[in-house]
Amino acid sequence: MNTPIVVVRSGIVAAALALPLLASAQIKIGVIFSATGPTALVGIPQRNTVALLPTRIGEHVVEYIGLDDGSDPTTTVTNAKKLLTEHKVDAIVGPSGSPNAMALIEFVAEAKTPMLAPVGTAAVVLPMTEHKKWVFKTTQNDDIIAAALFEHMGKVGVKTLGLIGTADPYGENWAKVATGLAGKKGITIVASEKFQRSDNSVTGQNLRLIGAKPDAILVAAPGGAAVLPQLGLSDAGYKGQVYQTHGAALPDYLKLGGKKIEGTILAASGMLVLGEIPDGNASKKVARSYVDAYQAKYGQVPATFGANVYDAGLLLQQAVPIAEKTGKPGTEAFRVALRDALEQTRELVGTQGVYNMSAADHSGFDERGRELIVVRDGGWKLLETAKK
Numbered sequence: 001m002n003t004p005i006v007v008v009r010s011g012i013v014a015a016a017l018a019l020p021l022l023a024s025a026q027i028k029i030g031v032i033f034s035a036t037g038p039t040a041l042v043g044i045p046q047r048n049t050v051a052l053l054p055t056r057i058g059e060h061v062v063e064y065i066g067l068d069d070g071s072d073p074t075t076t077v078t079n080a081k082k083l084l085t086e087h088k089v090d091a092i093v094g095p096s097g098s099p100n101a102m103a104l105i106e107f108v109a110e111a112k113t114p115m116l117a118p119v120g121t122a123a124v125v126l127p128m129t130e131h132k133k134w135v136f137k138t139t140q141n142d143d144i145i146a147a148a149l150f151e152h153m154g155k156v157g158v159k160t161l162g163l164i165g166t167a168d169p170y171g172e173n174w175a176k177v178a179t180g181l182a183g184k185k186g187i188t189i190v191a192s193e194k195f196q197r198s199d200n201s202v203t204g205q206n207l208r209l210i211g212a213k214p215d216a217i218l219v220a221a222p223g224g225a226a227v228l229p230q231l232g233l234s235d236a237g238y239k240g241q242v243y244q245t246h247g248a249a250l251p252d253y254l255k256l257g258g259k260k261i262e263g264t265i266l267a268a269s270g271m272l273v274l275g276e277i278p279d280g281n282a283s284k285k286v287a288r289s290y291v292d293a294y295q296a297k298y299g300q301v302p303a304t305f306g307a308n309v310y311d312a313g314l315l316l317q318q319a320v321p322i323a324e325k326t327g328k329p330g331t332e333a334f335r336v337a338l339r340d341a342l343e344q345t346r347e348l349v350g351t352q353g354v355y356n357m358s359a360a361d362h363s364g365f366d367e368r369g370r371e372l373i374v375v376r377d378g379g380w381k382l383l384e385t386a387k388k
Contacts, residue, residue: 026060027320027329029053030067030083031309032094037071038197041252042223043096045294045306046118052293053313057320060329069095071197076100077107084111090329091116091338093312096305098124098170098222101135109134112332114339116315118308120222120247121169122177125362136315136342137363138308140269140353140370142177145246148267148370149218150181152383158216158241160190162209164202164229165220167194174220174245190214197225206232216240222247223305227256234260241265246370250303254378264375265383269352271304272373272380282368286314287351304352311350318348 031050034043050064065087067079076095083089084107091114095101098121105124108115109131117124122141125132153161163178165171171194182189191212193205206229209217217240219229226248233242244253244266253261270277271287278284290310294302319341320329327333345357345364353369372383 027057027062028065028087028089029062029316030065030080030087030089030092030094032067032069032076032079032083032092032096032100033309034071034096034100035068037069038225039071039097039100039223041250041303042305043068043071045250045303046094046096046309048298049290049294049302049306049309051297052290052310054317057317058324060320060324065089069100071097071100073097073100073103077103080104080107084108084113088330089113090335091316093309094118097168099168102169105131105135111335112339113335114342116312116342118305118312119170120245121173122363123169123173128360128362132362133343133359134339135362136357138311138315138350139363140246140365141363142173142245143181144365144367145267145370146174146177146181148367148372149243149245149265150178150185150187152265152372153187153216153243154185156241158187160188160212160214160216162191162193162212162214162217163189163220164193164195164205164209164217166197166222166225168197170222170247171220174218178218178220195221195225195229197221197223199225199228202229202232205229206236206238209233210236210238214240216243218243218245220245220247223250224252224256227253227261230257230261230264246304249373250305251301252303254375254380257375258378261375262378266373266375267370268373269304269307269369270371271307271352273371273382273385276382276385277371282349282354283351286349290351307351311352311355314348314350315342315345315355318345 033047035047069076093116098119101117101119101124118138125137195202246268249268322341323337326337348355353365355364357364374383
């Protein structure tokens with residue numbers, strides 16, 4: 001992938017992605033990210049990844065129009081309307097936050113414009129509806145990640161569990177999935193708490209969790225919010241096992257948590273432990289290419305959230321040549337055909353797994369998109385490797 005043509009038009013963008021717009025651009029892709037606000041740790045690597053997306057797809061030059069929503073769903077809607085009506089984009093990549101993505105479903109459906117959402121909650125694509133059929137999710141669905149966590153809980157004898165998650169679609173769907181799996185594994189959920197992504201303290205929630213004396217606690221929160229409950233649990237002396245979702249899979253989680261998150265177990269993509277997964281892993285080569293390109297440009301390793309945007313580029317790269325057989329970019333016929341082509345994606349290897357879309361599944365990941373990982377000595381380690 002080459003450096004793309006990027007235009008950033010928003011009064012609240014932290015920094016412009018400075019490359020000139022070419023008048024000959026034929027495909028327009030809108031990108032909405034949260035480079036500021038509570039979801040910034042998710043949105044910044046996503047914004048940065050735009051510069052690694054393809055400049056050309058087939059014979060078409062690609063123009064990316066990036067807008068920062070400041071983590072605010074209302075601004076997300078404003079940005080989306082601008083992209084859909086003023087710029088008449090052929091697809092939208094983003095937004096960064098689950099509540100923000102949920103707010104756009106109706107609008108992209110009415111505009112008949114595909115949205116590739118790099119968000120955590122499966123609620124953007126499940127249960128499938130006439131509106132949600134325009135949304136494609138470039139992250140693993142909650143149930144795939146949760147199944148690995150609860151399998152581990154069952155093996156180590158966890159009988160009681162505490163939950164704490166964000167009071168938004170991400171945390172709410174995780175509470176639903178966790179409750180169902182806990183019942184199947186004979187695990188009793190003895191406490192369930194919620195908090196806002198913007199909260200600075202969850203002391204009350206943590207005290208209630210600890211008071212319930214669970215064997216383990218599952219934190220369901222994305223980005224920087226994932227570390228907040230865990231810091232408090234450590235300070236309060238909680239000694240049980242703490243589990244995290246793939247929402248914690250970013251370098252800043254390690255930096256912010258320090259020694260207080262040592263031993264945490266999460267399920268996430270193998271991108272976190274590329275050096276430990278076998279060369280035969282389907283995604284290793286693609287993930288390595290992305291990580292190397294990002295590191296060369298920005299001087300740091302990207303969070304997996306950026307990889308979700310990179311995968312959106314891979315999906316578009318495969319779908320556009322199919323869609324252009326039906327209509328020209330900039331037309332409704334092309335957007336409809338693009339949606340149909342994305343839905344027919346088969347065995348497309350991405351940075352974090354293999355995509356097999358269908359009319360019922362607009363995420364398309366299977367077990368190849370996850371690994372059990374533990375925080376060890378301030379870094380990520382494959383759980384099985386760490387035991388040796």
